[in-house]
Amino acid sequence: MKTLFVRIPVLILFLFVSISIAQKNKQALPVAPQMPVNEESKLISYSAVVELKAAPDELYKRGINFFSSNYKNTADVLKKQDEANGEIEGVARFKIRNPADKDGVESEAGMVSYSINLKLKDGKYKYEFTKINWKQTSYYGIEKWMDKSSPSYKSNYDYYLIQVDEQIKKLVEELTKAMQKPSVQSKKADW
Numbered sequence: 001m002k003t004l005f006v007r008i009p010v011l012i013l014f015l016f017v018s019i020s021i022a023q024k025n026k027q028a029l030p031v032a033p034q035m036p037v038n039e040e041s042k043l044i045s046y047s048a049v050v051e052l053k054a055a056p057d058e059l060y061k062r063g064i065n066f067f068s069s070n071y072k073n074t075a076d077v078l079k080k081q082d083e084a085n086g087e088i089e090g091v092a093r094f095k096i097r098n099p100a101d102k103d104g105v106e107s108e109a110g111m112v113s114y115s116i117n118l119k120l121k122d123g124k125y126k127y128e129f130t131k132i133n134w135k136q137t138s139y140y141g142i143e144k145w146m147d148k149s150s151p152s153y154k155s156n157y158d159y160y161l162i163q164v165d166e167q168i169k170k171l172v173e174e175l176t177k178a179m180q181k182p183s184v185q186s187k188k189a190d191w
Contacts (some may be wrong), residue, residue: 014089014164018022021161029159030099030159030162031158032145032146032157032158032161032162033161033165035146035161035165036104036128037143041130042143042145043127043130043131043132044130044132044141044142044143044164045128045129045130046127046128046130046168046169047126047127047128047130048126048127048147048172049124049125049126050124050125050126050127050176050179051123051124052123052124052125052179052180053123054066055122056086056120056122056125057083058182058183059086059120059121059125059179060083060086060088060120061183061184062178062181062182062183063088063118063120063125063165063178063179063181064081064088065178065181065183066175066178066179067088067090069174069178070171070174070175070178071090071092077090077091077092078090079091086119086120086121087117087118087119087120088117088120089115089116089117089118090115090116091113091115091116092113092114092115093111093112093113093114093135094111094167095108095109095110095111095112096108096109096111096112096134096160096163096164097109097163098156098159099156099159100179109156109160110134110135110136111134111135112133112134112142112163112164112167113131113132113133113135113161114129114130114131114132114133114168115128115129115130115131116128116129116171117130118152125179127172127175129168129171129172132168134160137162142160142161142164145157145160145161146159146161150158157182
């Protein structure tokens with residue numbers, strides 16, 4: 001009887017330790033952000049019209065400067081450069097990664113491609129990042145990653161959506177900075 005009273009507390013202690021270790025090892029699943037979906041096209045699309053005091057030709061130069069400073073191979077990215085109509089269009093891509101495995105190693109999940117469109121007018125410009133897709137043998141719009149009822153849904157998709165959202169928001173921030181910056185720096189007289 002005496003040994004029973006000694007064993008029960010040891011078993012309870014062992015049980016609590018096991019539960020706490022199991023919960024510590026359990027990773028929280030990522031939650032996908034609310035993605036902006038265009039009502040007409042039903043595509044994930046980041047866009048805005050920004051008021052900015054500058055002439056269309058100056059805004060065009062600033063837009064080209066954005067592409068030059070943010071993409072390694074600008075000629076490959078730029079698909080349309082129409083200064084007369086104030087339009088710049090490009091297609092670019094970035095890598096996404098799988099969640100870390102039990103050893104903490106993240107593997108590559110593929111490439112995400114997107115279109116970037118700039119429309120430039122007197123005193124304002126409009127940007128749109130759209131047609132965001134996972135590079136596969138055929139077009140695979142990332143909107144499919146949001147459909148949790150689909151039989152092909154995987155929990156990694158939320159992790160991918162987080163990466164896409166962060167990357168596009170970073171590009172929007174870089175574009176905003178580039179559009180604020182004059183295309184030609186004025187040189188002060190060097191005396």
